[in-house]
Amino acid sequence: MRLTGNIIIPEAKLTRYLLVPQEHDDKSKFLARAGFTQENPACLRQALLDLIAANDAIFDRQERHGKFYRVEGELQGVNRVLLVVTIWLERVADGSVRFVTLFPKK
Numbered sequence: 001m002r003l004t005g006n007i008i009i010p011e012a013k014l015t016r017y018l019l020v021p022q023e024h025d026d027k028s029k030f031l032a033r034a035g036f037t038q039e040n041p042a043c044l045r046q047a048l049l050d051l052i053a054a055n056d057a058i059f060d061r062q063e064r065h066g067k068f069y070r071v072e073g074e075l076q077g078v079n080r081v082l083l084v085v086t087i088w089l090e091r092v093a094d095g096s097v098r099f100v101t102l103f104p105k106k
Contacts, residue, residue: 001056001057002052002053002055002056002057003052003057003069003071003088003090003097004097005095005096005097006094006095006096006097007049007052007096007097007099008096008097008098008099009045009048009049009098009099010098010099011041013099013101014041014044014045015038015041018031018036018044018101018102019031019036019037019038019041019044020038027102027103030082030104031044031077031082033077033080033082034075034076034077034078034079034080034081034082035077035078035079035080036077036078040078043077043078047075047076047077048075048086048099048102050076051071051073051074051075051076051084051086052071052086052088054073055071055072055073056071057069057070057071057088058070058071058072060087064092065089065091065092065093066089066090066091066092066093067089067090068087068088068089068090068100069087069088069089069090069097070085070086070087070088071085071086071088072084072085072086072105075102082104083104083105084102084103084104084105085102085103085104085105086099086100086101086102087099087100087101087102088100
């Protein structure tokens with residue numbers, strides 16, 4: 001199944017978390033290898049949308065707030081492709097699909 005409908009990728013998730021160096025669980029260095037930086041968060045946003053359009057979502061678990069799905073595949077960067085696993089939440093409250101996080105696929 002593909003994730004469709006009201007897809008939400010919070011700007012702050014990109015500009016204040018993924019693309020910012022963190023002391024623990026830093027993802028900014030990984031994303032920078034493909035050319036994603038704080039100067040181009042729209043590129044990362046589009047790459048995430050392209051990823052879920054091209055790959056099936058796999059049900060992961062059900063929790064109080066909704067269903068979690070995993071989408072794995074190639075994240076097309078500015079200058080390189082990264083293999084990633086992304087996590088998405090289909091919210092019970094309004095049916096929207098919200099981006100949660102990503103990490104390198106091993």
